[in-house]
Amino acid sequence: MKTIYKNAQEAVLHVKDGDTIMVGGFGLCGIPENLILALRDSGVKDLTVISNNCGVDDWGLGLLLHNKQIKKMIGSYVGENKEFERQVLSGELEVELVPQGTLAEKIRAGGAGIPAFYTPAGVGTPVAEGKEIRTFKGKEYVLEEALLADVSFVRAWKADKMGNLIYRKTARNFNPMMAAAGKITVAEVEELMNKGDFDPNEVHTPSIYIQYLLQGNQEKKIERRTVTN
Template sequence: MKPVFTSYEEAVQDIPDGATIAVGGFGLVGIPENLILALVDKGVKQLTVISNNCGVDDWGLGLLLKNKQIKKMVGSYVGENKEFERQVLAGEIEIELIPQGTLAERLRAGGAGIPAFYTPAGVGTLVAEGKETREFDGKEYLLEKALTADFSLVRAMAGDRMGNLVYNKTARNFNPMIAAAGKVTIAEVENLIETGELDPDRIHTPSIYVQRLIAGRQQKKIERLTVQN
């Protein structure tokens, strides 16, 4: 059985200044919003954050950004965050932009213990600067290194007490790769159930990748609301 925390603050209490954290989600879908809020309250600084994007101005990782708690952002999308754009243009934050598929594969490789791989994505662009290239069957490929994190924060629809996780539809997004890529993975689950109640064929993240659990409700804010007349 994995430790089940009752306080989000306790779940993240040992994340230090300068840590590298990987955070699941795509936009605001599938983000571990309560764990992020706990980091905001903790005041941890100089973080390197690996995530697809940096939330929005007033929610998700955007709250850490607003408080100047992020030193470097590694992701694929600036998104709807005006403060992120401002900090990048002002030179107040380091940024490593990665093609989205490459980001996913670098995280997957990190979780699988694969140190690096070759990909055609980014060849001949700014992404390739300073990186090794190699030709295979007449085509040029770029060497990309795996990504790992000191801590991974993910969110799941359900998890059992062993740490097996199930995500809800598109909320799965980057969560499985990020769960595997962390040395310590903390899972925020909407429903904590007893071991054996999950269908083994439906488990998306096996328990071996998860070290801590906490159950709670999310606000599930919408990044951009669109309606049809």
């Protein structure tokens, strides 16, 4: 049985000033909404955040940006956030942009205990500056180091009380690999079930990677709504 928090405020107490955290999600899909809100209210600062993107101006990780709680952002896409742009251009925020596939593999490698790997993505671009380049079978590859976090916050659809997780459709995105790459992982889930309530073959993240659970309702906001007549 995992520790099940009654509220998100208790769950974010694992994060301290200056920590590196991973936050699951892609855009606003599959983000741990309640954990992000509680982290904003906690006032913790000087964070290094690893996430695919940084939310939008008024939701997701964008809330932490407005509070000036993020010192450095490691991600692959930042195009939906004007405050992000402002802080980068003013020198308030340090940013490390990583090709999306490389970011996913850096996180996966961290969770798998692989310290580094070679990839062709980024060779000959600023991404490769200062990094080791090797040639394999006539093709150049850049050495990328794995990523780990002090705390990972992930979002799942279902969990049993042992901590086994099931994600729903595209909300799966970065969550499984981040669950494995955190020294401590807190999973925010929509449905909390008893042991044996779902088939073990359906499990996406085994309980060994999860230390804490939080059940909460999500608003599931849409990042950009496009309609046709």
